[in-house]
Amino acid sequence: MRKVLLLHIIFLFSLQAAVAQLVFDKSTHNFGEINKEDKKYVDFTVTNAGKVAAEITKIEEPYGVDVKVTTKTIQPDSSVIIRIKYTPKRKGAYKADIPVWTSVQNHPITFTIEGIAKTADINESLECPDFEKQKKLEDLNTDITIKVIDNATKQPIPDALVEIIWDGLIYKELRTNRAGETNQTLKxxxxxxxxxxxxxxxxxxxxxxxxxSLREIIFYLGEPSEELIIVEQVDTIVEPEIILAPEDTISTAAMPVGLYAENNIVFLIDASVSMKLEGRMDLLKAAMIELLNGLRSIDRLAIVTYASSVDVVLASQFVKDKAQITEIIQDLSAGGRTEGAQGLEKAYEIAHQNKLAEGNNLIIIATDGVFNLSKEDKANVEQNTSNGINVSVVGVKNEKWTEKSMLTIAELGNGSYLNIKSYKQAKETLLNEIKQKSLKK
Incomplete structure (x- = not known):
């Protein structure tokens, strides 16, 4: 009885004689320091102490997390095990929230796992172990065939370039053979x-x-796409050729100090579950890494994410250790609901703490959906704009109907509304925006 009293009661639903009551043994787990050979998964037990069955309707898996359950139906007086595995790709501290939705409540149960990865293996499987048996080593990778076809003639295209992007960076560059095919084994x-x-x-x-998954992926080329048309509309800054003096150790090829002022940039990243779909997070990571490579040691960068919570994943700092910042960008994951207004408050706080008297103070919101602001929130944006903190908004593969809210924020924030729908745009858009905003008059 004493043990039962320690269980966390997360929901009580009552309707006449029918009662569904879920309790769980714990909601958080800290793995501590994790090495390559250590177990990276944990089991959470959820018990239905009520009188009606409950269904697990949805589990939101952030990037790097895989979840298995013994059954999705929790009968009265029965329990299910929710097994959660997190596979770190980088060394260092990690934390992940996993929302689990059920049919008996209108908000999720959120399980949290965290730890410190002492080692990392990019070839380790992300898949959570089964309850009955362990996966064989050969099941951790999959052989895929990529075909590139002429859309007009339906004939194969030899020597086509295939770029496989993983966590925002090009992982493999392949060429198709005479049959228009290339093969690759991927984790x-x-x-x-x-x-x-x-x-x-x-x-x-x-x-x-x-x-x-499908073992054959087909690309049809040969007709203009909507993405190509949009790319042509992206503004490109043309600047005079700059020959760097030998003593100039600050300028980058993209941003010479003689042309561009210092930057104080705060990224506000939508990390809700929809950003995991359609490659949105991969495109955003590619765009952020491309911008990072163009920034200088005199520029400051911070990264804030918002989903079920608001997290500062990179405290504002001068861009000196680009390798470390790249790893932080690659580790960005998506999962949870959206808390945009709270995220914007945190972004403003960081921007003001590091405000430049003369330079570009800019918050960049990156999202795929509507960013709703109340009347008070909009007044706050206008107030911050008058105090020298501007806001630009990046829509990542967003639907047309979401643009109105993004345009409103960009206008109130004296910034730009930008759009990323392709890898080419991802490589250009953010860097061009910072160059436009920091160009010396």
Whole structure:
């Protein structure tokens, strides 16, 4: 009885004689220091202490997390085990929230796992172990065939370039053979693949690779796409050629100090579950890494994410250790509901703490959905704009109907509304925006 009293009661639903009451043994687990050979999963037990059955309707899995359950129906006086595995790709501290939705409540149970990865293996499977048996080593990777086809003639395109992007960076560059094909063994994970050929344009898609996924991916090239038309509309800054003096150790090729003022940039990233779909997070990571490479040691950068909570994943700092910041960007994951207004408050706080008297103070909101602000929130944006903190908004593969709210924020924030729908745009958009905003008059 004493043990039962320690269980956390998370929901009580009552309707006449029917009662569904769920309790769980714990809601958080800290793995501590984790090495390669250590177990990286934990079991949470959820018990139905009520009189009606409850269904697990949805589990939101942040990137790097895999979840298995013994059953999705929790009968009265019965328990289920929710097994959660997190596979770190980088050394260092990690934390992940996993919302679990049930049929008996209108908000999720949120389980939290955290730890410190002492080692990391990019070839380790993300897949959570089964309850009955362990996966064989050969089940951790999947062989895929990528075909590139001329959309007009339906003939294969030889020597087409296939770029496989993983966590925002190009992982593999392949060429198709005479049959228009290329083969690759990939670790089971999420990828973003771009196929292109001279005279045929390009095509791209997000791909989840696992044992049950399609083993053949086909790209049709040869007709202009909506993405290509949009790319042509992106403004490009043309600047005079700058020959750096030998003593100039600050300028980058993209941003010479003689042309561009210092930057105080705060990224506000939508990390809700929808950003995991359609390769949105991969495109955003690619855009952020491209911008990072162009920034200088005199520029400051901070990263705030918002989903079920608001987290500062990179405290504002001068851009000196680009390798470390790249790893932080690659580790960004998506999962949870959206708390945009709270995230914007935190972004403003950081921007003001590091405000430049002369320079570019800019918050960049990156999202795929509507960013709703109350009347008070909008007044806050206007007030901060008058105090020198501007806001630009980046829509990542967002629907047309979401643009109105993004445009409103950008206008109130004296910034820009930008759009990323392709890998080419991802490589250009953010860097061009910072160059436009920091160009010396």
């Amino acid at each position: 089971n994970d999420m990828y973003y693949i771009v196929a292109s050929a001279k005279g045929f344009g390009s095509s791209e898609q997000a791909v989840e690779v696992h044992q049950d």
